[in-house]
Amino acid sequence: MTALLDIRDLHVTFRLGHGLIHPVRGVSLSVERGETLALVGESGCGKTTLARSVLGLQSIAGGQILFNGVDLAGLSRFQMRRFRPHIQCVFQDPFSSLNPRKRVEVLLREPLDVHGVGDRRERLRRVHEMMELVGLPTEWGKRFPHEFSGGQRQRIGIARALILRPDLLICDEPVSALDVSVQAQIINLLQTLKKDLNLSYLFISHDLLLVETFADRVAMMFKGEIVETGPARQVWQNPQHDFTRRMIDAIPVPDVTRPAPPAFRIDREPQ
Amino acid sequence: MSAAPILRVEDLHICVRGRPQAQILRGISFHVNAGETLGIVGESGCGKSMTSLAVMGLLPEGVEKTSGRVVFRGQDLAIDDNRAIRKIRARRIGMVFQEPMAALDPLYPVGKQVLEVIDEHLRLPRAEAWERVIDLLRRVDLPYPERLAWSYPGKLSGGQLQRVVIAMALACNPDVLIADEPTTALDVTVQAQIIRLIKALQRETGVAVVLITHNLGLVAHTADRIAVMYAGHKVEEAPTRDLFLTPRHPYTVGLLQASPNPDRNPGSDGRLLYEIAGTVPSITDPMPGCRFAPRCVSASAACRAAVPTMTGAGEHAVACFHPAQGVLA
Numbered sequence: 001m002t003a004l005l006d007i008r009d010l011h012v013t014f015r016l017g018h019g020l021i022h023p024v025r026g027v028s029l030s031v032e033r034g035e036t037l038a039l040v041g042e043s044g045c046g047k048t049t050l051a052r053s054v055l056g057l058q059s060i061a062g063g064q065i066l067f068n069g070v071d072l073a074g075l076s077r078f079q080m081r082r083f084r085p086h087i088q089c090v091f092q093d094p095f096s097s098l099n100p101r102k103r104v105e106v107l108l109r110e111p112l113d114v115h116g117v118g119d120r121r122e123r124l125r126r127v128h129e130m131m132e133l134v135g136l137p138t139e140w141g142k143r144f145p146h147e148f149s150g151g152q153r154q155r156i157g158i159a160r161a162l163i164l165r166p167d168l169l170i171c172d173e174p175v176s177a178l179d180v181s182v183q184a185q186i187i188n189l190l191q192t193l194k195k196d197l198n199l200s201y202l203f204i205s206h207d208l209l210l211v212e213t214f215a216d217r218v219a220m221m222f223k224g225e226i227v228e229t230g231p232a233r234q235v236w237q238n239p240q241h242d243f244t245r246r247m248i249d250a251i252p253v254p255d256v257t258r259p260a261p262p263a264f265r266i267d268r269e270p271q
Numbered sequence: 272m273s274a275a276p277i278l279r280v281e282d283l284h285i286c287v288r289g290r291p292q293a294q295i296l297r298g299i300s301f302h303v304n305a306g307e308t309l310g311i312v313g314e315s316g317c318g319k320s321m322t323s324l325a326v327m328g329l330l331p332e333g334v335e336k337t338s339g340r341v342v343f344r345g346q347d348l349a350i351d352d353n354r355a356i357r358k359i360r361a362r363r364i365g366m367v368f369q370e371p372m373a374a375l376d377p378l379y380p381v382g383k384q385v386l387e388v389i390d391e392h393l394r395l396p397r398a399e400a401w402e403r404v405i406d407l408l409r410r411v412d413l414p415y416p417e418r419l420a421w422s423y424p425g426k427l428s429g430g431q432l433q434r435v436v437i438a439m440a441l442a443c444n445p446d447v448l449i450a451d452e453p454t455t456a457l458d459v460t461v462q463a464q465i466i467r468l469i470k471a472l473q474r475e476t477g478v479a480v481v482l483i484t485h486n487l488g489l490v491a492h493t494a495d496r497i498a499v500m501y502a503g504h505k506v507e508e509a510p511t512r513d514l515f516l517t518p519r520h521p522y523t524v525g526l527l528q529a530s531p532n533p534d535r536n537p538g539s540d541g542r543l544l545y546e547i548a549g550t551v552p553s554i555t556d557p558m559p560g561c562r563f564a565p566r567c568v569s570a571s572a573a574c575r576a577a578v579p580t581m582t583g584a585g586e587h588a589v590a591c592f593h594p595a596q597g598v599l600a
Contacts (some may be wrong), residue, residue, distance in 0.1 A: 042458040043429075149550050150315075179314035179485060184529040184544035191543055206458065209488070213531045214543050236533055250463035252488030254530045256515040260492040263463035266471045 002069045003030035004200050005054065005168055010063035012049050023049045025224035026063070031168065036194065036201040038211035038232065041221035042247075047204050050221070051170050054202070055089055056080050067168070085115055085164040092173035094153035098145040104131075104156055105141035111164050130159045133196075134189060151182035158189065162197065172204045187214060208244075209251050212236045220244050276302035277479050278326070278364070278447050283339030285321055285330070293555045295321050295334060297503040297562075297578075303447065306473065308480040310494030310511070312487060312526075316551050317500040319483045323451045326481075327366050328357065344446075362392050365440030365478075369452035371432035374439075375424045381435045382408065382420025388442040407438040411468060430461035434468065441472065448473075451483045466493055487530050491515055496586070499523050502551055502562040504578075509587040519587070519594035521567045522547070527599060561591070569593040 012024035023046040031037045041047045052058035054065055056072060065072045072083060091097040098107055105127055112123045128138045134155040145153055154174060161169055171190070175183040191214060193199060205211050211218060211232060218235045220228040220243060228241040239245045250263040279302040287293035296318045303309040313319045324330050326341050328348070341348045343363060348356050368374045375384055385404045389395060395403065408416035411434040424432055433453060440448055450469065454462035470493065473480055482494060490497050490511065497514045499507040499522065507520040518524045528535075528545035549566040552558060560575040561567070567574065573592050581588045 042460065151550065180487070180526055181314065181529045181547035182550075184546045185548075187544055188546060207531075208459075209533070210531045212533050233533075246460055250460045252486070252492045253532060253534075254487035254491050254515070254527065255532055255534060256491050256512050258534075261463060263460065264466050264470070264492055266467050266474065 002066070004033045004035075004068065005031040005202065006064075006066040006069075007050075007054070008064040008066065010050065010053065010065065011061040012046070012053055012058060013061040023224050024053070024060075027221075027224070027226050029219050029226055029229065031200050031202050033167075033200055034194075034198065035217065036203055036215045038203045038205055038215035038218045039221055040205055040208050040211060040218055040247075042206060045221045046224040047221050048172055051089070051172050051202065051204055054170060055087060056084070085111075086166050087168045087170065088161040088164060088166040089170045089172065090154070090157050090161045090174045093177055094150055094157050095177075097157055098153060098160075100145050103142055103144055104136075104148075107145070107156065108141075108160050108163055111160060115164060117164070126163060130163050133162075133193065134159045149182075150178050151185055154178065154186050155189070158186075158193070162193065162199075165197070166199070168200050168202065170202045170204070173206065174203075175210070176205070176207065183210075208236065208247055209253065220247075275304070277305045277344060278303050278481075279340075279342040280322070280326060281340045281342065283322065283325055283341070284337040285318070285325060285334055286337055287554070288333050288335045290555075291337065292557060295503055295554055296325070296339075298339070299500070299503075299505055301498050301505065301508070303479045303481055305446065305479050306477045307496065308473070308482055308494045310490030310497040311481060311483045311500060312485065312490055312497055313500035314485055314526075314551065316502070316554075318503045319500050320451055322500075323366065323449045323481070323483055326449060327364065328360050329366075358392070362443040363445050364447045364449065365443070365445035367433070367436050367440050367448065367450040367453045369455050371429060371436045371456070372424060374436050375432060377424050380421045380423055381427065381432075385420075385435065385439050385442060388439050392443050403442070407442060408435070410441070410472070411435070411438045412464075413438075428461075429457050430464060433457065433461075433465055437465075437468065437472075441476075441478075444476065445478060447479045447481065449481045449483070452485070453482075454489070455484070455486070462489075469493075487526060499526070503554065504562060504590060505581065506563065506591070507589045508581070513587050516598060517587075518599055519583075519589040519596075520563075520591050521569050521593075521595060522563050524595050524599065525566075569595075 008028050010024055010027045014021045027050060039047050049058060053060050060073055067083060108127045108130060109123050131138050136155055175186050178186060194201060203211060203215060215232040217229060218232045219226050220241060222243040228244050239248055250261055252261050281300050283296050283299045285296040299322055311319050325336060343359060348360055382404050385407055386400055389400045389403055404420060405416045408420060413419050413431060413434050454465050469480060484490060494511050497511050498505050501522050507523050518527055525547040529547060547566055552562055560577055561579055564570040564574040579590045579592050581590045583589050
């Protein structure tokens, strides 16, 4: 069986002044059906650029992006439209990714309008169904985004991404703007939705400690390349690449029975 | 290490200007000793940043202090208009903010900005002041300080900028360093470098550090003592080990359980992470009791009727009518 998403030797380049920068350098990775793959790296490593190219928001310089065996990179804009409902995205900042002048009901209905799904009544039914699924009372549909807390707004973002019933959800740092207690709510919600709606996730994060708790596999990205992949727990317990080791050495686990992260020790010489 | 508190905050109340019912801080007290690191932990909206701004006398326009004192070496710093007091505050207490880019002027070389602090407070001869700038930049482990001093902020990385901000905070050899989410905008490996730098400088100078953060992992491995804040109240305070091993306030317990930890197994209900249900109450919410009660699993009628005060044995104090007993699983 083919993987749901199979990226092969992907290259992305940007023109910058007279030069050329190369944020994604020959990345190959795959997301299986029903899998959560976490893509972990530090700022500027190219992880968001990679996600944008899968969504068709970023032109690529080389390689293939196979979705269900079809190369998205070779599709025309018109052909790409047919695939958009299958790949959706949840963004990092729930404050800037929702139009402040539209009511929640309208925000959630928009994807259905764009893709011409059902009639008016059917769309409203699906909006309410989705609100319940993500834990928002349906009577809040008439409210505007600013009336919601950060966690509630991220629920709206998730509902909007899921309303077209995609197969693959790309989550780009969906909880890094949220507090710890709210972060737990959203992670648990994503986990439940994955089971109930038969989803697969490409979960982009800088937080290896967080993804260790719920990702199936982890791909470590460093300077535009994937330097290590493996089962999440195995990467955490037995990192192979120097970059992964350096990151784990710097992560403070909230547990006083563990020794301080080696990178916190002042008796150690800086590397 | 002297035992006398170097900085003490007593029963600080802050509200929205002209709206006494909109309380941001509802009576915050803490102290920090020389050479010690106090961690202040809480989620957004708990008032932790407002606390640091109040100590620095930098409260924004729209809010006002209604009562409470900020005492530095026995002297009340609350008389905001007094020049001498302002000087103590500026020289003896250094502050590091979350966004290094926002703390620096993009149009001046970073060395000039460190120099400005020295000129304002120390009145050194020109050459000597510049020497001090270079020395400070060297002490925060910036490479080629003579050259880097002439770089503009846009040319430096986030970690380098935060080092410059720390150099500015240390320019007058302060007794207290307040670091408000100093590493939140940085990558985890850079965070470790900044934490190591602050710890090394503390060992060298004996400066007291108040580390304000939402990151429990960070305080677990840096703080000597921790105060937990929720919705404008301090709800628990304890030596770091005690707080993590025997947390007593249900909010502290919840926070610890909600944090990802590779050694802890997921809950029996099949959920991956423990959730604290609900959200933080609005600052204008006039609820008479404990502000955590609506989200609390152990709340009773008593909790909804009155605000619990801090009680406890020794150094471990908690503001709760039904504190947790025993060791966190």
